[in-house]
Amino acid sequence: MSFDGEIVCAMAFVLACLAAMPPASAASGEGGLLHIPSAASLAHCPSSCGDVNISYPFGIGAGCFRQGFELTCNHATQPPELFLGNSTTQITYMYDSGFVEAPMFFNVTSGSGTNNYNISWNTPAKGITISGAYNTFYAVGCDFDVKLFDNVGNPIGSCMSRCRGEVLPNQGSCNNIGCCFISLEQDISGFQATIVRADGMAERSDSVHPGIIASMANHYHAWNYPLPWTNASKLPGLLEFAIMDQPSCERAQTNKASYACATNSDCAIASYGGYTCYCNSGQFNPYLSEGCPDYNPEPKEQCLRSCGNMSIPFPFGLEDGCSGNERFQLNCTTGYRCNCSSGYEGNPYILDGCQDINECLAPNSCNGICQNTPGSYKCTPCPHGKEFDSTKRRCAISTKKRNLLLGTAIGSGCGLGSIVFALGVIVLANKWKKGIQKRIRRAYFKKNQGLLLEQLISDESATSKTKIFSLEELDKSTNNFDATRVLGRGGHGTVYKGILSDQRVVAIKKSKIVEQMEIDQFINEVAILSQIIHRNVVKLFGCCLEDEVPLLVYEFISNGTLHELLHMDTTVKCLLSWDDRLRIAMEAAGALAYLHSAASVPIFHRDVKSSNILLDDSYTTKISDFGASRSLSLDETHVVTIVQGTFGYLDPEYYHTGQLTEKSDVYSFGVILVELLTRKKPIFVNDLGAKQSLSYYFIEGLQEGSLVQMLDSQVLEEADQEEINEIASLTDACLRTKGGERPTMKEVEMRLQFLRTERLRKRQCLHEKDGGIEPLLCPEAKNPHKHMNIDNDAHITHQGMSGCYSLEQEFASSLFGMPR
Incomplete structure (x- = not known):
């Protein structure tokens, strides 16, 4: 599972920013910008290094990055590798939300008689932090203990791994058998770890205990990547950055010339000082002049809506304030006049606007079969057995044959009409029934505080957002809430086992509650669970509000209480x-x-x-x-x-x-x-x-x-x-x-x-x-x-x-x- 695929959390979009680095690094500021550029002014700048895409304020080369955000691309490797300035910190992926992935990977080789190992990692500059919400320290190997401290020596936690004399498992989760982990409780700017072999373990054969692999890694990758972990790029850590030229948003906004946040963007104070910028709506770049566009869904009244014979629909417009935003504003100009050629009609000012006239549908001198041609028509005599009808201007059969065919057509038409009418009644009845069901479900949705819940979960990221399921989807997953799907019953309702369309097995809680206070408790439960991501807290996938009582959709827990x-x-x-x-x-x-x-x-x-x-x-x-x-x-x-x-x-x-x-x-x-x-x-x-x-x-x-x-x-x-x-x-x-x-x-x-x-x-x-x-x-x-x-x-x-x-x-x- 990728970082973009499974994160429930409810975080604001934060675009990572580097602190001003020391003179020895390449991020010293030479060639760095201290104003807000446009996308056009950065068109000449490299947009990628190897497999990593680059977005401003990061950049390579003078005039392509904000001061303190310079990157270096090493083309000596294949594929090329991207680094923060001249430091050894490599970037393997950059997210739109402002995080970057950087390997923090250590391979501790066992030596004869050696029991103690020390490893450490420090951020290359002020303002770079290891995200405590998304990173976990992992150690893979056999028969050792780990103690983890932050960069100033404060203890974070400890764990141990044992293999019971066996070799390292080939697969499985990190559960103290060949692997252990330590969770972070807050952001840190570096860490130190002490790895101690258990008594007597250092003297054993390296083929049984080959060494220890340690990594500060994004736990969303680690949970779904099978043991053993041998490739650092598979388990990178997650770093976040802050702009450090000013200590806070208030100080930065006093100097508009060097303020980093573009129009329509917002500023947030970073946990270790400095600030970051983000757009309120949509995934945009708040560090570019056009990064957070202001969309106007309501045009001013009495706008010109045509240019010649062409209508101009919204969000396009011809005058100021008549378009969704300035990118949709058009210009209408006049000059010469165009006409369609003979035999054609239509609008000569648009592509394929002049269409051929079908002369056979208009009065003409043809007393036979008329055949239309581009710009003209052809006329041929009626075939044998037919004669030309001047009133209808077509070749027709004789009266007797016409009456026989007419009777047959009437009979067939009546039969077909009856079938069509019956089908139409059925379709209309189903639509009417579905319309009623839709209105009832919408009424329940409003009664069950659905609009409030939509607001409560609107700030979550698109990848981890709590889903609001339709009643139709949950009916299908539980076979219309069949009694054989019941997992348990209680004073507050019934829990059903369901299988969603993506084959996930879930537990669906259908409450008995109908009072408004209990509905408010239900909304409270959804709002709280949507904020929690923890391995020992049941995961909420979403809810349904289209029934008389609300329903919750959880991960399925198989062994009861x-x-x-x-x-x-x-x-x-x-x-x-x-x-x-x-x-x-x-x-x-x-x-x-x-x-x-x-x-x-x-x-x-x-x-x-x-x-x-x-x-x-x-x-x-x-x-x-x-x-x-x-x-x-x-x-x-x-x-x-x-x-x-x-x-x-x-x-x-x-x-x-x-x-x-x-x-x-x-x-x-x-x-x-x-x-x-x-x-x-x-x-x-x-x-x-x-x-x-x-x-x-x-x-x-x-x-x-x-x-x-x-x-x-x-x-x-x-x-x-x-x-x-x-x-x-x-x-x-x-x-x-x-x-x-x-x-x-x-x-x-x-x-x-x-x-x-x-x-x-x-x-x-x-x-x-x-x-x-x-x-x-x-x-x-x-x-x-x-x-x-x-x-x-x-x-x-x-x-x-x-x-x-x-x-x-x-x-x-x-x-x-x-x-x-």
Whole structure:
């Protein structure tokens, strides 16, 4: 999948701009422009280098680029290669939206006895940034740990890869088996990475562990490019640029002579200083004088609409203000006069305007068969058996034969007419019925806030825009919402399995709601999901508003919900291992942390529960159901709302005050952690037969020292006491009554990540001491894919682990201030 093909996000068009480079680079400014040129003035400039197309403000040669945007084309290679100035940063693709692709690729060759490797990449000039929204750091190879920092040494994240003594996989996703990745949370201007071989791995044969390939890459390419990755051009990173001759739009606009944005374009402040330009409508170049044309859809009144015998339709026009824009303005001039030749008629001022006259249709002296010729006609006598009819001016048969033929024609005509009439009635009836259906669907579209939704998603890029499906398309995909296509039913509606025309399998949510407040919640869910692109958040393809109740179209998630796995059949012992429960909790926490802090605006889910945590075919976590979610502006810390949520998960502070904060989701997530530990429902029936809150039951048990008695038997079998105490301490922190005393979702995610890493390290220690351990298998499980993650985790070791000692353990304790 290309960058232009699959990005949902809702970003403004940003045209990338280079900062003023140091004197040693070719972008020092010599020959660079500091005014707005026209496309005609740049016609002599090179438009491409090899396979890469070039657009202004970038350019090659004096007068072809804006100051700070000079490029260099190396013709010594085949095909030629494009670079930023005289730097070593190569450009492999330029997008109209202002991003460029540049390989940030490292091939780390294994050496005998070598365990540590350091790699780094820094932007060649101020104003160039690595986009945090679209880039991910990947490392491909076997048995190593990676720690990633920004260019000033601040930690970004870590990951590890294990191959369990096997060779690098030939295909598959990046899931810690032969490959691992680290996501960025914000734009950076460079990075440093430390790669550490796991203990003893450096001494193994290079044929088994041939080396490590590391790359900062556009994750939209990486997700769809199969392992192993060996070609840097296949996985380039995504860079964005800013004009740095002024620090902001306001300062730049004070000097119109050097201001970079053309008429009808807008200016935006870049994250690292400087500014960028973009057009409000359409894909245009805001750095050219004609880059953002002003289209006038309404001409002034009383415009001249003809030139001679020729009509002039809008958007063309002859006078000022009478055309769509100046490019459609025409000029009408007079001189000599033209006439059609004899035997022709029509308009002599246009191409093929004079057409031949058919003299045989006009009165003439022909008493026989008339044959038209260009500019004239021919006349031949009537054939035998026919005579010339002077009134009708044609050859006709005799009266008897004419009457016979007339009767036959009348009979045939009546029969054919009856058929045509019947078909016409059917066609008109169908059109009338379709017209009524169309009007009804349009009325539902307006009632269901379709016009509002169109406005909410109008700012999204054309490639990632949320689609508004027609009801006809969804009827076809679900076989008219057949009962055999039902995936599940609930209090709010029914979910159907559908197959779209492009063969995508989707889940279609058909709500029961009819009240306006719930319709507004539906529109809210669409607007929020259209802004979110995250591997652990269910992807929204679009919606349909032409039915009485709205419909949502999601990606199809095959393995149901966490609630079903935990509570549907409690007699099955091992549907989820302890390793799977830790991983699911970590992935869900990461998705919620992304919603709270890494999304374009903070988003509070407001209905976090196990039934809204879906699992795909590889048991990867997907957060769903954003109908109750709320988004905040950047300067808000909370919102006051009508209390919504699910009993058993509802934050008591939110319930009493009505103030929704990010800590409300933390409390609900704490209840999910208790579910994973105890395998009890959030509201359950206790031994006395009374209904009881799971969160209060757990807190009371902790205070009374009866933690072990509350835990699921499988947790007691697979988890050690230190892990149980660690997760119980974290759960207790999440369930504190006062929101200010709870950790953030980011802190919860990191605490779970360290806990899971510590467990994997212990597994590796046992493996090294005992010569191998048996994985925890679940013979009772019915799903053939359920052991995938169990086997993976059982044989994976921790990053750079030496002597089985955890530096991360001390770091986590100091970071969160919680007892271990």
